Each structure stands twice: as structure tokens, then as C-alpha cells.
Amino acid sequence: MIRHYPWQYNDMKQVGIDYFNINEVEVYDKQMAKLRDVKQETKNIIKLLGIGCDDLVAEFGTGTGEFCLEVAKHCKQITGIDVSNRMLEYANEKIKLRGINNVDFVHGSFLTYRHSGTPVDFVITQLALHHLPDFWKQIALNRIYAILKEGGSLYLKDTVYSFDTNKYEHFFEQWISKTKSLAGEELSQDVTTAVREEFSTCDWIMEGLIKRAGFTIQHAEYEQGFLAQYVCKKTGGSIEPPSIIS
Numbered sequence: 001m002i003r004h005y006p007w008q009y010n011d012m013k014q015v016g017i018d019y020f021n022i023n024e025v026e027v028y029d030k031q032m033a034k035l036r037d038v039k040q041e042t043k044n045i046i047k048l049l050g051i052g053c054d055d056l057v058a059e060f061g062t063g064t065g066e067f068c069l070e071v072a073k074h075c076k077q078i079t080g081i082d083v084s085n086r087m088l089e090y091a092n093e094k095i096k097l098r099g100i101n102n103v104d105f106v107h108g109s110f111l112t113y114r115h116s117g118t119p120v121d122f123v124i125t126q127l128a129l130h131h132l133p134d135f136w137k138q139i140a141l142n143r144i145y146a147i148l149k150e151g152g153s154l155y156l157k158d159t160v161y162s163f164d165t166n167k168y169e170h171f172f173e174q175w176i177s178k179t180k181s182l183a184g185e186e187l188s189q190d191v192t193t194a195v196r197e198e199f200s201t202c203d204w205i206m207e208g209l210i211k212r213a214g215f216t217i218q219h220a221e222y223e224q225g226f227l228a229q230y231v232c233k234k235t236g237g238s239i240e241p242p243s244i245i246s
């Protein structure tokens with residue numbers, strides 16, 4: 001979808017944490033390492049989905065490209081899409097250093113990326129969909145559905161709230177202070193910004209959005225009250241996909 005309409009949500013303009021800022025980009029991998037083992041997570045996803053050497057993969061919100069660079073060793077071709085040119089420049093430097101030739105990084109977004117050629121076997125998106133308000137998450141999921149092959153899968157990981165919303169003040173305070181003790185002041189500030197300015201939604205809303213896009217949820221997992229992962233299959237059906245394959 002190219003922005004033709006004045007009412008079109010502009011998801012190329014980032015909300016919340018500023019991933020256009022070079023300081024955020026350069027420290028991103030180091031900061032994440034305090035909270036996640038990205039290499040191990042990637043291995044788990046490859047195994048869970050069964051990504052193989054003939055598969056075409058697309059990743060939205062690719063960030064510094066760590067996921068793409070690892071999956072590239074196991075698939076035919078992977079496209080990493082991100083709104084931040086800074087992130088993509090950084091990811092492209094890594095491609096050169098590691099001598100990888102089956103990764104394309106594309107400047108684009110959930111709502112603007114136009115897929116060309118064969119539909120893909122897998123779409124992955126991690127910690128990025130919450131940058132869109134709920135209605136636009138639905139449009140993004142519809143668009144992901146359209147670029148997947150019949151039988152293809154979406155792996156979605158994001159901040160999704162599954163805690164008791166009557167206790168939201170306590171929950172957010174605990175989350176922020178736990179992040180501070182595990183990973184320091186800067187990351188706890190990022191969580192504060194994300195809660196205030198980004199658009200993480202509730203578990204039941206996310207499940208509804210995924211199903212309404214036409215997917216079957218094969219696996220849903222909720223962690224710590226703020227993280228969710230889903231494996232969603234395109235099983236076909238009567239939903240007319242938007243025409244975004246050129």
C-alpha cells in the first residue's frame with residue numbers, strides 16, 4: 001500500500017523509541033544481549049517452523065539484521081524490511097563483513113512494503129508490530145497474509161499484555177524496576193517510553209486480529225504478562241487478500 005490517502009497511517013514515521021537515532025542502533029545488540037539470547041532464539045524459531053534450504057523468508061522490523069543473517073544460512077533467500085535506514089545501514093555492514101549473499105534489506109514498513117515475485121514460505125516479525133495502532137495492525141496482518149504462500153506460516157513475537165488489567169499500575173512499575181535491575185537504567189527508560197507511547201495490545205485483541213486476517217493460530221504462548229509468540233498458518237479460505245504483490 002503506497003500512501004495515496006491523507007488518512008493513511010504513516011508507519012514510516014517511528015513512534016516511541018527512536019530507532020533512527022545512531023546511538024540507539026549502535027548499542028541495540030549489546031542492550032538486547034542483557035535480556036535475550038538472540039542466537040538461541042533464532043535457532044529455536046528455525047526448528048519450530050522447519051525453515052529449509054528452498055524456503056523464501058521475509059522479516060518485518062528486522063532491526064540490526066541478526067535474525068536475517070542467521071536464517072540466511074538455512075534458507076534460500078531472506079528479505080529484511082525496516083523503517084529505519086540507520087538500522088539497515090548497520091545490518092548491511094554486517095552482511096559485508098560476514099560475506100553473505102542471500103539477504104536483501106529493504107527500506108519499508110508493514111503498511112508500505114510491496115512484495116514482488118513468488119509468495120514467501122515464512123514471515124517473521126519480532127518486537128515490531130506494536131509500533132502500529134490496533135486497526136493498522138489488522139491491515140499489516142492482512143498484508144502479511146497476502147504475501148505468504150498457501151500453507152505458509154507467520155511467526156509473530158511482540159509485546160502483548162496478558163496480565164490482569166485491573167492491576168496495570170503495579171504491573172508496569174514491577175516490569176520497569178525488574179528491567180532496571182537486570183539490564184540497567186537505559187533499558188528501563190526504553191520500557192517506560194514503550195508503555196507510554198507505543199501500541200502494545202491485549203492478548204485477546206491480538207488473537208482476534210490474527211484470526212480475522214485469515215490465519216489459524218497453531219501455537220500461542222504468553223510470558224511474564226507482556227510477551228507473546230504465535231505460530232500462525234495460512235490455511236486458505238474465502239478471505240480476499242489485498243493486492244500487494246506486484
Ligand SMILES: C[S@@+](CC[C@H](N)C(=O)[O-])C[C@H]1O[C@@H](n2cnc3c(N)ncnc32)[C@H](O)[C@@H]1O
Pocket residue numbers: 011012014019032060061062063064081082083084087108109110111125126127128131132
Ligand atoms: C525493538 S526493534 C526489534 C528488532 C528485531 N526484530 C529484534 O527482535 O531485535 C523494532 C524494529 O522495528 C522497526 N519498525 C518500527 N516500526 C516499523 C514498521 N511500521 N514497519 C517495519 N519496521 C518497523 C524499528 O525501526 C526497529 O528496527
